[in-house]
Amino acid sequence: MLCPVSEKCRGTEKSEKKLLIDVDCGTDDAQAIMMAIASPNVTILGITCVGGNTDLDNVCTNVLRVLKLCDRLDIPVFRGAETAILGQNIHASYFHGKDGLGDVPDASAPGLELIQKEHAVDAMKRFASEYPGQISLVATGPLTNLALAVRMDPTFPHKLNSLYIMGGNMESRGNTTAVGEFNFLADPEAAYIVLNDYLCTTYIATWEFSCRHKLSWDWYDKWINMGTEKSDFIKKIYAHSLQYSRSEKEEKAIVDGPGFVSCDSYAMAAAIDGSIVTKVIECAVTVELSGKFTRGMMVLDLIDELKKKNKVFVINGCDMEKFVLLMESAVK
Template sequence: MACKQETSHKKLMLIDVDCGTDDAQAIMMAIISPNVKILGITCVGGNTQLDNVCKNVLRILKLCDCLEEIPVFRGSPTAILGQNINATDFHGVDGLGDVPDANAPGLEYLQKEHAVDAMIRLVSENPGKISLVATGPLTNLALAVRMDPTFPKKLYSLYIMGGNMESRGNTSACGEFNFLADPEAAYIVLNDYLCTTYIATWEFSCRHKLSWEWYDEWVNMGTKKSDFIKKIYAHSLQYSRSEKEQKALVDGPGFVPCDSFAMAAAIDGDIVTKVIECAVTVELYGKYARGMMVLDLIDDLKKTHKAFVMNGCDMEKFKALLESTIR
């Protein structure tokens, strides 16, 4: 199906990614959604190095026949303090399972404008209308508010995949990858972005995992896109389907498409059936707790702005979105 970006009266969306396998799925979900118009995709170092992130996004856009319609911008290659981590052991060195495509588009397709400049420009041109979906480290978002303190006020809403709600980590004892990759950026965003904010945490994603039986049917539908998903996930599934990894998940085994939860919520708010409304922040210090998201349930932070931490999901609607993505 060709990319259809021309229709008016759609939800306007910016997507900020560190494009690994689950980011790829989330981008494909947004592209196929008839009520969404993607104004741009900004890239940040995270799951893999920044050049790979950019190449991966371009590769997905070509797969979805959107290479000419959706601009892609190169953002920050490192965390604010430059102390980078990556997830190449899980996503593959290139971020997409180390299954290269000789015909994939090159970096010449990137826009010349820096990602942070593009974010500020696009939101200023469409004040109060854009939903920003962030599925990687929050470095670009933190830089945007430092360059333009009015930036968050011009957003319609913000959807984040990252952090945790019960101090369960997937990269350190208490740290979820996206927040641990740049804790200072996550702290800035949760403090300075006062727009409507939804957060899909690690534990939320785990508790709404899909069965492996469903996954096997999903990736074996015989379409170009299902074949692509099956190919890029093959590397990570060596880990995620292993007995050790499945025991480490919250509430038992299954397929956990983390980034797709934040994207699905941005596309259809009815997918979120329950939230915890509270102030949130990020721990910046400590041997074990650096990068951990903190939910202030007793008003200790005295913050007036409360985030919506996702805590319930309409799984039938969520599965329908995932299934539509690979047709």
Template sequence: MEFKQGKAQKKLLLIDVDCGTDDAQAIMMAIACPDVEILGITCVGGNTDLENVCRNVLRVLKLCGRLDIPVFRGSSTAILGQNIHASDFHGVDGLGDVPDANAPGLELIQKEHAVDAMKKFACEYPGQISLVATGPLTNLALTVKMDPTFPQKLHSLYIMGGNMESRGNTTACGEFNFVADPEAAYIVLNDYLCPTYIATWEFACRHKFTWEWYDKWVNMGTKKSDFIKKIYAHSLQFSRTEKEEKAIVGGPGFVSCDSYAMAAAIDGSTVTKVIECAVTVEITGKFTRGMMVLDLIDDLKKQNKAFVITECDMEKFKALMESTVLGD
């Protein structure tokens, strides 16, 4: 089964990130694709605090020679203000705690707020933009509350987040992006009526790369492969241990979660199988707060269904990943 976007010469992307290591990888993937035009990148607090997120995005753009892409500061806190972070995994700065003294400064961040920028782009390019969200969904939730017509101006929405089997990576039943702001995830999954594709935690874990492939990938000798190797070194202390590999879904291997959603947005043919059903988010459960719910029996009676991705073409995905680190 192939899921294709429109016939436009270039696919227009708006990317919303909480720029940790896998967000950086996803941004680099989009930049490497000649058929994609990135209109802007909006930032949200999540893997690290908002100021670090902004710095990290600028750092990635400089590496790729694309500081012309505008970057917008968004929400620093969850809707209810109960923030969590992932500094233990991604590093305190979100990029493995390997600072760059020559990184761009925050003066390059646009003055316009992320929410205003998202609304503006949607009005300028109605029905053409694919919005890719790889962090907590706070900015998206605020945007639809300020402009309820925003989702219908989008071509499609691609989310990395949530889960489909109640397997968690932050709580027993919750994936980080949704647990970081359950109310925002609830709003987005209920108010965004555009075609919505979701790359869940379990899906990503079941489509890992071997560590042998990873070692070749980060040792290609380019500036970009060197950068990926440096920023991932911190997290690999956890993800490459025997204890973690036994605990994680799908066994050992390298997983760059956000890249799965980005790959689907760039090339719909990477998606080979989905579950089409209504989805929502548990926001009140003691143990299940932030867990994504798949309504497989149509109990919610929702007309709008999401496409929960379950399988992808790994050869095509691998090619997109490898293109990320080519060239300087």
């Protein structure tokens, strides 16, 4: 069912938000973290890492690099799952670079000794117990850590306020296979578990939604040339991916034409300011696990075939003026 978003569901821009962020830190994850750090109404309790866009050591290092850039190394970072539940990893190094951040050398990058000793899944469970009903969990990578958390503690999702996911698709369009979006395809079993076992309020920013709310390349060029340390950083780490995202082949793959798509930033923006979400499709969802051509595809149950009580909000509308303001604040 397509509907506007009620105030009760989306909250308000000014309300304080406690975020726990789970990432496979590539370029758009980095941008999303910077967006959260720049938001005055947000407290980031911790950042948990999962293998995905690049290997887990790189993910951890990349998060530390972003935190150092933003002078926020006080935010704890936790090492999580290195492989998918079935251990069949894929990566996106062709797009994000082998290191996940465009293969830009950084001799001053913080060392992995700064990573917390506590495992990411244990940290997630602990935070949820310490702040019951208060945490919005934002997941911008494969959902392996989230699946492990609910398997270890079935009460974990009940302790969350809400869950925001970047992943999946709503029209059978993929970016890794014909119908597979990267985050869900990287660990379909984990996505299946999360979408079936997390009964908290859940918002999903899909691949097609992200593409339909892309930003113009003219805007992008101005954004990365604002002359700040943070905009310079974004300009450097995105340079590798631009050879693909601005190529004729990639532009044809983008839903509804060319433009700059920072997928993870949409889920983060929704978590920061619920009023950014203007329309949703409220329905049950699941993930295909066994199809020869459709493994990892998210399925929207618009006719109640699954008979699932819990419904999610698949985001289908975005206040672009507010979104742009959050994007620009991240690099000031």
